[in-house]
Amino acid sequence: MTTKRMLVTAALPYANGHIHLGHLVEYIQTDIFVRFQKLRGRRCIYICADDTHGTAIMIRARQEGRPETELIADMQAAHQRDFAGFDIAFDHYGSTNAPENYELCKEIWAKLRHQGLIREADVEQLFDPVAGTFLADRFVKGTCPVCKSPGEYGDNCSKCGATYSPSDLIDPVSTLSGATPEKRSAQHLFVQLEMLHPFLDTWTQSGNHLQDEVANYLKGHFLGKPLRDWDVSRPEPYFGFAIPDSPGNYWYVWFDAPVGYIASTHQWCKLHSERLDDWWRNPETEIHHFIGKDIAYFHTLFWPGVLHASGFSLPTFVHIHGFLTVDREKMSKSKGTQVSAAKYLEHLDPSYLRYYYASKLGPRLDDIDLNLAEFAAKIDSDLVGKVVNLASRTARFVESLGLAQEYPHDGGLFAAGAAAGSKIAEAYEQVDYARAMRLIMELADAANAYVENTAPWTLKKDPNQQVRLQEVCSVVLNLFRQLCVYLAPVLPRLADGCGRLLQSEIRSWQDSQTPLVGTSVSKFEHLMQRVDPGKVQQMIEESKDQTPVTVPNATVPASVAVAETTPAPDEPLQLEPLAPTCTIDDFAKVDLRVARVIKAEEVPEAKKLVKLTVSLGGDVTRTVFAGIKAAYTLQQLEGRLVVIVANLQPRQMKFGLSEGMVTAAGPGGTEVFLLGVDSGAKPGQRVH
């Protein structure tokens, strides 16, 4: 049973950064899905837009000294250029900062109000008096209130994992201005998601709208208890839409972003004389969202809740994919593996990446790995060596003859390939592109074996075999064309090239079911080049440290900015910027003492902690818990001198009272480096 219409979206890229290879997993995956549906004759549109609102955009525009609208316009142009370069063919690409979006937000908001889903409450939040804005978690840094690790963000601690609110941080600092934030209270508006709980239970757990593991995740983690209210407003200043019935408040970017799916569709409708209701309020329309697993919560709970409450259609399916790693590691700017779309296109053919991703993408949430060696090998072997080679080794023989008038006997090869079409289509339909590619390559193998067995190069030499030569080449070129049809959703350029070669455009999946006869054959030209490993290398090299992380704005004391060269983004100074200037008196408040570790004990239940008993000389001892379990053995610790913060307020921890802090450098985990003192120092001596 197929519906009349199909609406497909990919997540809206945020206007604060450029598209990179990680983003492209999603846009390519979605594009393949849409192209497949269209090839199959479905009425299908691919809708996307730039996500433009929020504090980050406001701050960045301020730093760049220009209006937000200018910033987001530039970024949108860049995004659309990148997508076009990868043959990602949106039917419409809009922006969340559009009048259509504002109107829809108002409409949805009114419905939520009307149903009593909105409540108001005061929220105490940190406010940056210099930048004049409230501070989101990520814009506050300070010392973790639990483990006392410095330089942690306002939401949770990367060292001990504790979660807290920004106002719990010790000595919080605004990363925008370096100022000390103050607490301010402001009215916020909340969606009472719990009221939609019964609906969400049903929608997520039945009807097959989600991958199983996603449904399980939601059930196990969110749906087993009351759903939290969702804070959907932000006080001014904010770059976004003002909430009509709540002066001084704006919709949080995450409120209006998904509405952008509808708004962008609306824009498309206006351009094509279509009715929005046919696409968003009609059971004859399927809606498919493609997203990454990081934003699963919004698309599987909040968004369906909002759609339900405001009378729009619910997604037929939310397809969630994993992340991209490069050579098994998280993309890294310093290693050059965070490659921008634009940089890739300077060096390599977009078809390579489309095919490589297709060959790795399955229907599940697994992360996919871009293995650079495999990347080249796969393209060379599958596409150049197997598929394109079919044309390459036969087309020249029939340039003057064209294809046979009648499709010759081929031992059932074409028919078998045609029959495989339904399995391939099924794999595409299930977003199991990896399986589809495997099935297609099996056909390519069979076709190459046919070339081997019929040996057209031998036939060519025998004047009596010219008819047979034409027959054999007609078979091979038809098998090649069949493969191109199956690959067309992934490789539109190859399909076009095939159309030019055989002088018959590939328009439909059905083209795979009937052989082509009697057409002439164009002069053969290479349809795809082998991967030049040098270019891959060059792309990686040029991606290293391309964009230094934006340094906090100009209100940072000048002394901070004296470094001659900007440190690489992964370098320590960049990861943890210098704290604001403190006075000698400030420093004197911290009493650092030399201490000797007299006992180091295992804390079996603790993952990171070691219990240390340290001597400050004489019989003064302190018990200190230190998060260095992964970096030091007990033997290494016992007897050595360390530097401790001796006047730190004692902290009750899970395993006992910690009466100080051992000083160390490094990011944590196994990379912790205790401070030592040169020999001669005595326990109890103060560090000045």
Place this chain on the structure above:
RNA sequence: GGCGAUGUAGCUCAGUCGGUUAGAGCAACGGCUUCAUAAGCCGUGUGUCGGUGGUUCGAGUCCACUCAUCGCUACCA
């Protein structure tokens, strides 16, 4: 810390409802071929299916525990 996953050949991955001797591609090795972009064809696999224990006539598959790896973590569980 919480949660979600993953672990099968050198690499990337299939493996349905538990059912013979666990598969494919790539890589490697041997042979053939020379039309083709150093492409193609044929052949070659002694894998503690991460580990331990359990259920079963039978476990890669189900259960428990465990180790390792990865990811997510909202104004936050």
